[in-house]
Amino acid sequence: MEQSLKFHSKVADLPRPVKNYLNNDPGIWSWMTTIDHKRIGVMYLVGVMSAFLIGGIFALLVRLSLLTTHHTIFGIQVTAEVYNRMFTLHGAIMVFLFIIPSVPAALGNFVLPLMLGAKDVAFPRLNLASFYLWVTGAVMAVASMIIGAVDTGWTFYTPYSTTTSGTVTLMTMAVFVLGFSSIFTGINFVATVHKLRAPGMGWFDMPLFVWGIYSTAIIQVLATPVLGITLVLLALERVFNIGIFDPKIGGDPVLFQHFFWFYSHPAVYIMILPGMAIISELIPTFSKKTMFGYRAVAYSSVSLALLSFIVWGHHMFVAGQSQLATVVFSALTFLVAIPSGVKMFNWLGTMYKGNISLETPMLYAISFLLLFAIGGLTGIFLGTLSVDVHLTDTYFVVAHFHYVMMGGTVIAFIGGVHYWWPKMTGRMYSEKWGAIGCALVFWGFNQTFLTQFFLGSKGMPRRYYNYLDQFQPLHAFSTYGSWILGAGLFLTAINLLASLRKPMDAPDNPWGGTTLEWTTSSPPITHNFEDQPVLERAPYDYRPEVVAHQ
Amino acid sequence: MSTQTHSDKHEHGGPAVYTKTLLALLFLTIVTVGASYVDFGSGNVVIALFIATIKASLVALFFMHLRWDKPVNAVIALAGFLFLGIFLMFDFIDFGARDNLRPVNFNGMPVIQGASGASGAPAPAAGTEKKE
Amino acid sequence: MSTSTADLQHGQGHSDDPHHQHHFADMEQQFDTSKIGMWLFLATEVLLFGGLFVGFGLMQARYPQEFIEAHEHLQRPLGALNTVVLLISSFTMVMGVNAAQRGDKKKLVMFLTLTIICACIFLGVKYFEYSHKFEEHLLPPRWYHAQATDTVRDAQGNVSHGYGTFFAFYFMMTGLHGIHILVGIFLLAWIAVRANRGEFSHAYYTPVDLVGLYWHLVDLIWIYLFPLYYLIK
């Protein structure tokens, strides 16, 4: 507590306002009909965390059934059908219900207008509609689990998905609805960034989190509609046999993969760009140093967003696309390494000669640097054509994308939750338990997934219920890691939730941040700022004379 | 006060411009229907899509006010078409370079006449007669 | 428009306009923001339809002969008629927006009504076209009945799947477009009712403008659908 207040701004806080966005208009109904971006952000946070819990339970069950070749969980036999449903639900829930909305819809909704000095997002009612679409999609997805079962994998590859029984159609419609939730969030954020910046805030005065979310929103707007139409086509193929994806009536299954990855590759950047955006906030704030290469990082966000649209074919190197397409997509894929590298080097450049304090969010930021480095470097293996032929569709790919998605986005997301938690709830959590949680997550994660790189390059294919005995020790080691990871996440959740029992104790600016959200009270009042803030200095300016002026 | 100037600023075109636009659009419709009766080979597709693009541009520029509007709206509109173009282009890179676009003989799927002659046995039982 | 949000605030607004929402500095910013939002939505519509266009293009590359033969079953005059009807409706729509900008309530309502009439004519013509397709069993592969003119057949005389695929795309694309027309009719009617109540003025006509943009996009998509389906050789 004392430690956390060490950066507390020199100007004393104003008295905490009696009415804030949390208690201004109490009652469940006022929350459900709210158009306040902060409340919607909090509701999203509760929603995506519930999805994370369900998806995480499925993940632990999948790992548990892979512990031995006997396929039992607590003595209950797991059949191949059950296993297939479990990994499908783990994937679908984590991707569509959790990671895609996690940072933009939950944290972005809360923080983005505050950072811009705006009173709300551009279209508050659309924002609420987006949340309810998410709820509808979530209910449909859960219903499809309860009514029947989906065993297609989250990628819904045809013709398996057009021929298997189960509630695949309902699941695709759920994802369709979730897609529109994502589109509306994207539209909202692009319009907000364009039109609602505080007076004095030019494009290059925006915090880098805003740049990241803005780039994400561009992808959400331009890529998600194609997912929508793909899923409609898939559902029509299932119901009416229209003959586009099913080879039995003249369709082309590889075409489905083009359609699917045209969305789902950019979707990977919908997931990782906001993670990078959070890290770009955490590192200068906890290094107390100007962001090094601000423009380079901002441009790299936008260029990653654009590049993400022209590399989707690297998911299909051995899927039966033409060899020309394979070569073109491989060449383009390598371009992604450049902006990713630029970000990484600039983060390190920011830490150099900084004044680095290792609060929980910064611990997550450093974890991100290490894990994302592994995720990115193993991506080079997969982009290299001759090596990819061996590695694709194996556990190597599983490990790679978990390093990027979990080690990247989720770690950044948890770091971001810790970073803005005082602002959202008005309360500080225990630093000690936060740090222990982070350490457990870091250890457990590496034990779980570093192992899988070795499994994959040894030739263990993904989505396998059964495996050769030679892989058993590694599988067991990975499963033990998943328990540590689960324990770390559980501890982290308890630590955060426990803080809610305390009275409000967070100062307005616990970390010494320089962006606008730290200039309002913790938690903020309903309309964010007492007076319209006017931007007078660039973000991340830690020169003493500027900070003193704060 | 500001509202008055604001509405003035947004009033563009006017009935005369819109009428001319409509006439141009109708004329182009006649042209494109007419062109479809002439055989230009593969040029027909190009001509039809070219005329359609002119028509679409007229609608966007005049009816949708992009000619007078803030540039950002035009950028958004173009982005939509640009990314559609990317989608189309890379799919055709794949499809265009495939050896054989037609589905091979499959479980009673009709065999296509011409290239291969009439060999009616379904593929799984007749892997030997694969055509290269 | 709900103004409850503005009411919650204490005098932050800079305008007396009841349509002004509290988080915008002024009406102009609000108008521009709405337009950006609408254009973003239109971009998503372009890509939504775009997926179908790409699928159509690729399937045409796959079944060139079938697609040419199948398109002969579409009635070109009806397609041309519908094109003209939609172009005229776009014109009446833009005239309506123009009337709204000038605050001419009577003309606005008139032009909106004309636009709705054109939209209904379009759907009527589509109805005739659809029922003709159903009678002839010109339907997706599962229900497609071989036509005498279909030349691409196997040794047993079964026709290629390409014919059915053409009509699958025909129904999906014109169907999705038709749904947009239907939604457009409801939006236009809603705007017309509000216009009739005198809710719009030269200072506030954002909904008219936005529905107008939507309607023009529906027209714009048809401009591409018409040659691709009815005219391609």
Next chain:
Amino acid sequence: MEWLRAMMLPAQGSAFAAEVDFVYMALFWLSVVLFIGIAFPAIYFAWRYRYKPGRVTPHQTHNTLLEIIWSVIPLLLCVGIFFWGLNGWMKYAVAPGEAMEIQVIAKKWLWQFEYPDGSRTVNEIHVPVNKPVRFVMTSEDVLHDFFVPDMRVKHDIVPGRYTEVWFTPTVLGVHHVTCAEYCGKGHSDMQAKLVVDNEVDYAKFVETGGSEWEDYKMNPAAWGKLQYERKGCSTCHTLDGTKIASGGPSWKGIWGKMEKLNNGTEVLVNADYVRESMMLPSAKVVAGFEPIMPTFQGLLREHEIQGLIAFIKSLGNDPNGGPPAPTVLSLPPKPDQKK
């Protein structure tokens, strides 16, 4: 470093595998170096510049030269890696013309392999060592993927299309074939054995055509019917008495019949004549037919010829007056799930 390679990668079954491994190991060491290059500063800075109250940090906003350096060097590195990967991949993508061709039919959830001579195996392939083999693959239902870890090759199998993969096995013994594209319940059980034989063993395999016929030992007529379908007999000979244009006589009811030949003589249809017709088809051509049948000398194994003779026999005698034809023996259960 061989122990490290062996720890991370499967056994090398071909020269291509060694090439892939070399690139893999190079990328591995590059990654290790780059990872240390990122992780070391991150941890070192966090310790070296740890928080001290009152420490003033320098105001470094950017350094264009540095940005260019750390954009261009990775770019050049990536271009190099791309071409290196492309170079190896071209070898995977283009099969040599002289490669032996094996047809692969994947279905839920087994592998069926068909050799140039028409013989088939299930879930077991024999290939000769040091000879390129090309696999031409299609699927009967959903996507599958032909993955041979020891050869470092893999390709999806797409229904309605043919895809290809090839390699030259150099290491004798059994290698693992596994399905790498999710295909449902039995996905992880869709395994096959790739047996790389030396010349002697492979010759023996070719001679016997695999072990499939052993399942039919008790029922040679059914074995013959299978050959009738597989070896192309059905293209020219019907079983129902009808005649195929520019084909051969139907097999229905010919056993034991005196056939008129085109040279005016007659011949009794018995085992000797049937065998001769397969080996020297132009020697005795039935009247009314062209001498167009190709010889099957060397294409049919002894047990296949015997099966065909048994099959023709089972189709019955001369319908005009002979004893009633015995019914066609029903097939034994297909050896589908054989591992």
